[in-house]
Amino acid sequence: MPIIYDNIERHLLPELQTTLSQALGADFSIGYFNLRGWRALSQQVEGWNEGSVCRILIGMQRPEREALETLFGLKGEEPVDRAKLLQARRELLEEFRRQLIVGLPTSRDEKALRDLIRHIRQGKVQVKLFLRHPLHAKLYLVRRVDRKAPLIGYVGSSNLTFSGLSGQGELNLDVVEQDTALKLEAWFADRWNDRFCLELTDDLLTILEESWASETLRSPYHIYLKIAYHLSREARAGIAEFQLPRNFPTPLFEFQAAAVKIAAHHLVNRGGVMIGDVVGLGKTMMASALIRTMEDQYFDTLILCPVNLVPMWEQYRKDYGLRAEVMAQSQARSKLPDLRRYRLVVIDESHNLRNREGKTYAAIRDYIARNDSHVVLLTATPYNKTYLDLSSQLRLFLPEERDIGIRPEAYLRTISDGEIGFVRKHQCAVRSIRAFEHSGDADDWRDLMRLFLVRRTRTFIQNNYTEFDEARQRSYLAYPNGQRYYFPVRQPRTLAFPVDDQYASLYSTQVVDVIDGLRLPRYGLGNYVTPLLEHSPSTAELNTLKDLSRAGERLKGFVRTNFFKRLESSGFAFLQSVERHIRRNGVLLHALANGLPVPVGSQDAALLDSIDEDESSVVNDVGNADDTARLSDEGQQVSYGDVYQMFSGQYHNRFKWLPAALFTPALSEDLQADNDALQEILSAAGHWQAQADAKLATLRTLLTGPHAQDKVLIFTQFADTARYLERELTGQDVTRLASVTGESRNPTELARRFAPRGQRVQDELRVLIATDVLSEGQNLQDAFVVVNYDLPWAIIRLIQRAGRVDRIGQQSDTVYAYSFIPSDGVEKLIGLRARVSSRLRDAGQVVGGDEAFFDDEEAASDLRDLYNEKAGILDEVGDGEVDLASEAYQIWKNATDDDPGLLDLIPKLPSVVYAARSHAATPALPGGALVYLRTPQGNDALAWLDEQGASVTESQIAILRAAACHPDISALPALPNHHDLVERAARRVVEEEASGSAGALGTPGSTRRKLYERLKHIQDTREGSLFTDPELKAVLEDLLAAPIQEGARNTLGGHFRTRIGDDALIQLVIQLHQEGRLTVPTDDLRHSEPEILCSLGLIPM
Structure with missing residues (x-):
């Protein structure tokens, strides 16, 4: 009697294993072969003698729709076509490749796959694909030493997978009766020898040997290049996609051309780019080439620059044929509101626009938003003080709540509850520039800037784009005409001057004490307003009083610092600033003593961001210092009354004016005290000689x-x-x-x-x-x-x-x-x-x-x-800070220039591939594993874990540099827990990406959140009524799952401003949803597993 195996009462796998352990050979006919599932049978095949073979016949199964069309369609069964046979064979081999890159690698799977490789090499396993017709049969036929039943078969539903052999839902029975078994053997032989049964064994072996499970140790250098290859994806795309204008007057160096193409890619894909090469590498020329490159797409360009650079840009506009208008940034407030649309805006020296509260900043930002302009930022110093300098510049074109696709991961790891805790704490979308502004972690900002920044340094250019002159022992760039540009050395030199002359008294402790003790009441006028006013102030006066600084401590610090800076500059400039300060105090004293309107200068904190300290006298004295100084320089004795007349006359509009009665007597007392103290300095110093x-x-x-x-x-x-x-x-x-x-x-x-x-x-x-x-x-x-x-x-x-x-x-x-x-x-x-x-x-x-x-x-x-004239002190600060795409691309380019064969080899390295090498471990840079993944939502992520699985860093540039090695480095066996570390890294990244969806809708003011909450309210109030639209639920689900498309955001924003009704809103949203224009498509982002691109083991030395 046949025995039924349903994997409930009787299990097929242990029976098959027992039978195979005594076998002389076997024939399998299956519909699907899970390569990792070989572990279920590898131990039994391992013990076979030479000459024993397991033949695996795979039957190609036709998709259900195709089968129905064949059965009921007009064409019926078509004759076998050789081209289709080869295509089917390629598809199955590709399926084997896909199997090997899906899921997480494990030591158990690796052993099973290596066993399969060895069995194929030993001739113990052969694989063919049967294509004469669809084959659904599942047969396991085993030849053994048994006098009664040398041939035993198992027929049923189980494929050669672990679940197929041991999972419920399968049904098989054994065939012990020898006549039937022999007929099954003949049936198998007919198909195995059919001319439409194609050999797969050698190709499968190649696929296995090329995979992560290969027994051959992989080159760590190849893994390093694979990391660089993937990280340089955007740079390579830009260089391949964009072409420089053929008739550009000045040929660009290779590094300049690369920057232009990478910048063009960022510009088109993200709406803005920052070109941040260090001083002297030709940013202006690169920007000009970028303008010309993008002319067909953006047409004309608006160039905003500091007023002193307008003539230079006008010359570039003429020399390079730019279709552009050049405008001083100082004219932005007056000209931009009525200016026609420019689709491309170039902002030179953009770091000057770091004060987002300034009126010039607001005018430029509003123009860009109003015209949906794309933006090129040019700066050699992307930030001076804080990382907010970077975000302020990006905010010129990047709305604060726009989903930028990445999160401040380093900061999120410090917050309990991850993304949910972040949103609760900060009330902003976690994938927005606002989210990054809450992070002080350099890795987060590097991650953000890799999306927008192109930055190279002198050292980077010297290391990657120059040739070396053996005679002069210097690196140089070669001009197209054969001339050479040698990079000079910056040599600091000291000029010592004695301070035992006029400077002696100025550098004394007494001067420091006097300046430190100044009360500086003009920078805290709000503290002197009388609480008992004899008359009601006018509206203008009330506004001025409201704007007065009550503390003014930051401005006072700025003024004190400038006194000392001017002292270091020259005794003449210092004493002149002291005289001016006395004079300005005297003007206020004159006004207060005579009951005249008091001139009030700017108290704006924007003065702290003064670009040009040569005008800091304006900050100190809030007026045209030059004019007042000129009268003094000419030797004229000018009274406070004369200066007051000048201020109230030709310079009246430079000030705001308040009645003297608004201020307490303490103001006059503090002004006079400061003047007395400063006069002591003048008296001690005398006239500057x-x-x-x-x-x-x-x-x-x-x-x-x-x-x-x-x-x-x-x-x-x-x-x-x-x-x-x-x-x-x-x-x-x-x-x-x-x-x-x-x-x-x-x-x-x-x-x-x-x-x-x-x-x-x-x-x-x-x-x-x-x-x-x-x-x-x-x-x-x-x-x-x-x-x-x-x-x-x-x-x-x-x-x-x-x-x-x-x-x-x-x-x-x-x-x-x-x-x-x-x-x-x-x-x-x-x-x-x-x-x-x-x-x-x-x-x-x-x-x-x-x-x-x-x-x-x-x-x-x-x-x-x-x-001490130390060499290198005047080289760029942070010379190693090159943008990630440029650094990765240069690694890739240098390697492939040296060995063109890598152009084909590295891209073909399969996912999950890994290698290991020695590593000089330190507490800060421990051994472990570097892991490169692509998340279910399509984002690239890197992780560095130590040997115990603790995170070292997720900084992409730090991991790229940690992976760096030379082509001849020796490969080592990986750590025993290497695959465990890879799995831990993958799970951590996926969990972080999937953690908490509460922040996905953004802040209460975001279009996505407003739309979701309004539609949810409509649905809740109409629940159970005849007016509930069944598609509304699908819309709400999509809004939770994916960001709104840019076009939909603009459309909905306009309708929100016009207060669209509920029914009209539902109709509009459903139409956008049906047309696929509401949310960003997520079909490709819903995979549950990350893709392990590669990993590199670091073995401590």
Whole structure:
């Protein structure tokens, strides 16, 4: 009697295993072969003798729809076609490949697959595909040493899968009767030998040997390149997709062309891009090429730049044939509201727009939003103080609640309840730029900026795009005409000057104490408003009172810091600022004493973000300092009353005016106290004597001695110092000299006269004195000598200054950067700055300017390095911070240039593939595994786990660098728990992505949330009525599952503003839903398993 195996009362698998353990061979006819399921039978086949074979016949099963068409259609069964046979064979082999990349790798599966590889090599397993007709039969026929029943069969429903052999729902019976068994053997042989039965064994072996389960150790270098290949996907797509304009006047270097194409990809796909290459690599030319590249798509372009760069951009517009309008950013408020639409907006020096509360910022942002413009941001310093500098620039084109597809993962890991806890705490969408603004983790910001940033450094260019001159031992870029550009060395030099002259009294502790003790009432006028007003203020006066700063501590700190900065700049500039401050206080005292309207200057915190400190006198004195200073410089004794008349006359509109009666007597007392204290400084210092200025004399010696024949660029933070130097040096053996400040009418023209770059100009300059207005955007590579007459409190300013001459086209091997330091040592200067910073911080006041980004110890270290002329101190800060796509692409390109065969090999490496190598482990960089996954929602994710499974980092660039290795590195066996680490990484990433859907709808103000909540309310109120639309439920489910498409968001936003009715809204939303235009399609994002692209084991040395 046949035995029935239903895998309930009797199980087929153990019976089949027992039979196979005594077998001489076997024939299987199945419909599906799960390669990993071989583990169920591999142990039995392992014990077979040589010559024993398991023949596996796979029957191609026709899809149900195709079977019905064949059965009932007009065509019926078509004759067998060889092309279709080969196609079916390719499809099955592809299915085998898919099997091996689906799911998580395990040691058990790896052993089973390796057993299968060995069995195929030993000839114990052969596989064919039967294609004469669909074959659904399931047969397991075993030959064994048995006198009564040498042939036994099992016929039924079970495929060669673990579930098929052991799972419920199957039904099989054995065939022991030998006549029937022999007929089954003949039946199998007929099909195995059929000419339409195609051999698969060798191809299957190749697929297995190429898979992650191969017994051959994989090259760690290939895994490293696979990581770089996938991370460079967008860069490669941009380079392949976009072509530079053929008639662009100036040929681009390869690194510039790559940046343009990558930027074009970001621009088209994300609506904006930031080109953040460091100073001197040609961002303006790259932006011009990008404009030309995108002309067919965007037509005309609007270029917004600082006013001093308008002439330069106008020249670029002319030279490169740009269809563009150039506008100064300072004109944005007045011109943009009525300007026609430009689909592309280029914003030069975009870091200047980091104050999102400013009116210029608002005007530019509103124009971009109103016209749906795409945006190119240009900056060499993407951020100075905080990461919010980055998001402020991105917000110019990126709405704060837009779904950007990624989350601040590092920050989320610090919050209990993950995404749900985040939304509860911050009330914003977790995949928005607002979410990232809550993170202070560098990895989160790198992850965000990889979507928008293209940034390369000098070191990166030198390492990847240059050739090496053996004779000069220098790297160079080759111009198309054969000329070479050698990267110069930035060499710091110190200029010491004595402080035992006029500077001695100014650098004293007494001066620090006086400035520290100033009450600065003009920067806290709100604290002096009388509570008992004799008359009711007007509406304008009320608004002015409302705007007055009641604390003003940050502005007071800014003013105090500027006093000290001007002291470091020059004694002349410092004493001039003291005189002006006394005069401005005196103007208020005059008004209060005579019952006149009091002039109130700007108290806006935006003054803290002053771009150009050469105008900080305006901040200090809230008026046109130059005019008041000019009267004093000419030796005229000007009374406070005269200055008041000037303010109330020609400069009346520069101030707001309040009645003197609004203020308490304490205001006059504090103003007078400050004037008395400042007058002590003036009395002690006396009149500044330029002929006795030791610092000025040191500069004159440099210009007339070592660099008497060289072009010299002198930087200072203050216009007063620049004008002082120009006046005092002119005629003192220094010729062809000029100064340029923020007030200069045409800084670009002065820059051109200083650095004509081979063009003939009249009145060419040899020495140019400039404020930091010239440290942005200008090309001054005709010079190789830079002098820092004063030292900004942030090293980045010094680097930017050196970058004005260290640019492509510089012919000198060395750029010299001189810095003035007191001759009695740098520690005195460090001590002065430390005292100032400490006192301001103790008072809760801002230090002022960019130096707020650096702590005291770092700034002190920078000063010591300058004093000691340390090489490299003036190289770019964060020189390693290259954008991820560019770094990964360059790794890929360099490798494939060296070995073109990798172009074919690496992309064909299957998913789940892994390797392992030795690793110099440290507590911060431990051994373990690097894992690269693609999540169910289509996002790339990397994880670094230590040997115990703890997360080290998920920073993509850190993991890419940790994976770096050379082609000859030895492959090692992986850690015993390597697959466990991969599984843990995969589960963590999936859980993080799937955790909490509460934040997916965004904030209460987002279109998606407003739409969902309104539709949900409609559904709830109409539940059970005749007016419930059954499709409304599907719409609500889709809104929870996926973000709204951009077009739908715009359409719905307009209807919300016009207060669309419920029925009309339902009709509109259902129509969008039916047409597939409501939410982003999620068919491809609903897979439950991540795809393991690759992993690399790090074996501690």
